[in-house]
Amino acid sequence: MAASSSALSNATIDSPAQRRNTRDARADGLFRWIVASAGLFVLLALLGAALSMLWGGREAFSTFGFGFLTSTDWDAVNHKFGALVPIYGTLVTALIAMLIAVPVSFGIALFLTEVAPNWLRGPVAAAIELLAGIPSIIYGMWGLFVFVPVMGEYVTPWLNDHLGKIPGLGALFTGPPLGIGMLTAGIVLAIMVIPFISSVMREVFLTVPMRLKESAYALGSTTTEVVWDIVLPYTRSAVIGGVFLGLGSALGETMAVTFVLGNAHQLTASLLMPGNSIAATIANEFTEADSDIYRSSLIALGFLLFVVTFFVLAGAKWMLRRMARAEGEK
Amino acid sequence: MSTTSEKLYRNRRIKNAIALSLSGAAALFGLFWLVWILWTTLRTGISAMKPGLFTQMTPPPGSDGGLANALFGSLVMSVVAILIGAPIGIAAGTYLAEFARKKPIGEAIRFVNDILLSAPSIVLGLFVYTLVVHTTGHFSGWAGSLALALIVLPVVVRTTDEMLQLVPGQMREAALSLGVPQWKVTLQVLYRSALPGIVTGILLALARISGETAPLLFTALNNQYWTADMSQPMASVPVVIFQYAMSPYDSWHALAWAGAFVVTVFVLLMSLLSRAILLRNKASHD
Numbered sequence: 001m002a003a004s005s006s007a008l009s010n011a012t013i014d015s016p017a018q019r020r021n022t023r024d025a026r027a028d029g030l031f032r033w034i035v036a037s038a039g040l041f042v043l044l045a046l047l048g049a050a051l052s053m054l055w056g057g058r059e060a061f062s063t064f065g066f067g068f069l070t071s072t073d074w075d076a077v078n079h080k081f082g083a084l085v086p087i088y089g090t091l092v093t094a095l096i097a098m099l100i101a102v103p104v105s106f107g108i109a110l111f112l113t114e115v116a117p118n119w120l121r122g123p124v125a126a127a128i129e130l131l132a133g134i135p136s137i138i139y140g141m142w143g144l145f146v147f148v149p150v151m152g153e154y155v156t157p158w159l160n161d162h163l164g165k166i167p168g169l170g171a172l173f174t175g176p177p178l179g180i181g182m183l184t185a186g187i188v189l190a191i192m193v194i195p196f197i198s199s200v201m202r203e204v205f206l207t208v209p210m211r212l213k214e215s216a217y218a219l220g221s222t223t224t225e226v227v228w229d230i231v232l233p234y235t236r237s238a239v240i241g242g243v244f245l246g247l248g249s250a251l252g253e254t255m256a257v258t259f260v261l262g263n264a265h266q267l268t269a270s271l272l273m274p275g276n277s278i279a280a281t282i283a284n285e286f287t288e289a290d291s292d293i294y295r296s297s298l299i300a301l302g303f304l305l306f307v308v309t310f311f312v313l314a315g316a317k318w319m320l321r322r323m324a325r326a327e328g329e330k
Numbered sequence: 331m332s333t334t335s336e337k338l339y340r341n342r343r344i345k346n347a348i349a350l351s352l353s354g355a356a357a358l359f360g361l362f363w364l365v366w367i368l369w370t371t372l373r374t375g376i377s378a379m380k381p382g383l384f385t386q387m388t389p390p391p392g393s394d395g396g397l398a399n400a401l402f403g404s405l406v407m408s409v410v411a412i413l414i415g416a417p418i419g420i421a422a423g424t425y426l427a428e429f430a431r432k433k434p435i436g437e438a439i440r441f442v443n444d445i446l447l448s449a450p451s452i453v454l455g456l457f458v459y460t461l462v463v464h465t466t467g468h469f470s471g472w473a474g475s476l477a478l479a480l481i482v483l484p485v486v487v488r489t490t491d492e493m494l495q496l497v498p499g500q501m502r503e504a505a506l507s508l509g510v511p512q513w514k515v516t517l518q519v520l521y522r523s524a525l526p527g528i529v530t531g532i533l534l535a536l537a538r539i540s541g542e543t544a545p546l547l548f549t550a551l552n553n554q555y556w557t558a559d560m561s562q563p564m565a566s567v568p569v570v571i572f573q574y575a576m577s578p579y580d581s582w583h584a585l586a587w588a589g590a591f592v593v594t595v596f597v598l599l600m601s602l603l604s605r606a607i608l609l610r611n612k613a614s615h616d
Contacts, residue, residue: 107352
């Protein structure tokens with residue numbers, strides 16, 4: 001410190017202080033360059049992932065062309081591959097998951113923001129968020145060893161007897177009591193995405209200005225009416241964003257689905273039959289792929305999954321940001 | 331006249347009561363699965379615990395063994411993943427918070443980072459496969475660590491960015507006005523202030539990768555034996571759980587449950603620890 005104060009007097013010549021200034025400036029430039037390249041690295045990681053999978057899947061795309069998307073073939077012996085069965089399985093299981101998870105998450109968010117007494121809110125919210133922290137392989141094991149037997153023994157026969165007889169709709173609910181299948185996978189996925197969606201909904205519900213809600217209460221609204229007519233319209237875009245976020249993780253979830261889906265390459269209307277999803281196909285078969293075209297087809301599947309989840313997640317971010325921006329304007 | 335309004339009022343109250351009880355039921359529904367899954371894991375896991383779990387290797391079918399090599403592999407790969415992912419993540423988060431806070435490039439990186447945060451982990455595994463395994467010609471622990479590092483990265487970027495933005499501007503101005511260069515301000519003032527938050531981010535990332543299976547399946551593969559050589563295929567607890575749980579052998583199932591128990595306890599401890607750090611930090615700030 002003493003050296004720097006004495007150096008201040010003759011700063012005009014090539015003094016230690018001046019040298020230190022240039023050194024600091026150079027160090028600042030270097031520091032800025034390091035952190036900026038780390039930031040660019042994040043951009044490159046995503047771009048690299050997309051391009052490398054497009055590159056890895058080029059053989060499948062060029063061999064099968066557009067037919068890759070519409071073919072149900074999955075024949076490792078004759079080297080014929082099509083993505084329709086895994087795509088169908090991915091969409092159906094994610095749809096089942098959303099049908100269950102969205103209303104339940106809404107209920108949980110409503111309970112945690114409007115209904116529950118204050119002392120209960122923190123613990124219940126923390127417990128639901130614990131669900132999000134459990135690794136997906138645990139869900140998969142639990143699904144296979146605990147939930148699948150329950151589905152096979154009780155739920156599937158019941159569905160066969162009751163819903164299976166309805167004309168038209170019944171085809172969805174007829175099948176052998178295997179326990180594994182699309183419906184089981186959809187339910188396990190629903191359990192996994194509930195914490196994601198409900199925590200987003202809870203957070204945005206809390207941003208609704210108190211005076212809006214109080215005005216509605218003052219006019220004699222019930223809690224349900226306040227939530228339905230004030231809270232939901234106010235938070236609509238963020239709620240949709242949260243749902244999309246859940247959808248994105250349901251589409252790409254691998255381990256939980258792999259355990260309970262059954263790895264069967266067949267297209268069936270029944271939800272009680274085993275099927276396959278993109279992620280489960282890759283997880284099950286990638287290390288067994290013995291030909292280049294087989295491996296390339298699996299990477300091409302990965303590319304499709306990546307593109308779909310990218311757009312779903314981008315949509316989610318866009319909706320959430322719209323809400324945040326509207327917030328900021330007030 | 332009064333009867334119709336009374337009826338209307340009663341109907342609204344009934345509707346309200348039904349909706350509110352449904353919301354309570356939804357909360358119970360969520361908690362029900364949590365309790366069921368945790369209870370199964372704890373009960374089956376504890377009964378499958380044995381002293382040999384931490385000292386013996388993963389066994390071939392039908393014989394007795396433990397998970398020592400898988401636990402070691404998981405530990406090594408996770409630590410390396412953190413060592414790769416955390417510094418880059420902290421640097422990128424610093425760039426976002428200190429240099430590109432309102433710039434379009436910063437917004438673009440934040441957007442991409444959020445996508446990376448929720449991108450399917452199996453896709454990252456495929457990426458590392460084509461990048462590393464395919465070019466080097468063999469599966470390796472390095473490839474597994476790299477895949478895990480790609481999961482660590484967005485978590486750390488996000489928490490670092492958020493925590494640095496919370497540091498009051500006066501601190502920067504005070505330090506800069508004393509003539510401290512910006513890199514020193516960042517390293518010695520801002521990081522010190524944001525440290526608990528950054529550590530929380532790293533702990534959360536560690537919790538997340540310790541249960542990740544999909545990105546390891548075709549990067550680190552698996553290994554029946556003990557290895558500390560990261561250029562070789564390496565065992566990890568999640569992959570061993572996957573392999574053993576899908577097998578028809580009861581002794582393998584028991585080991586899989588024991589592994590699941592260890593992973594779950596570790597993950598829950600990590601998330602509790604990070605929560606505790608955040609709470610303490612918040613309390614000291616208030």
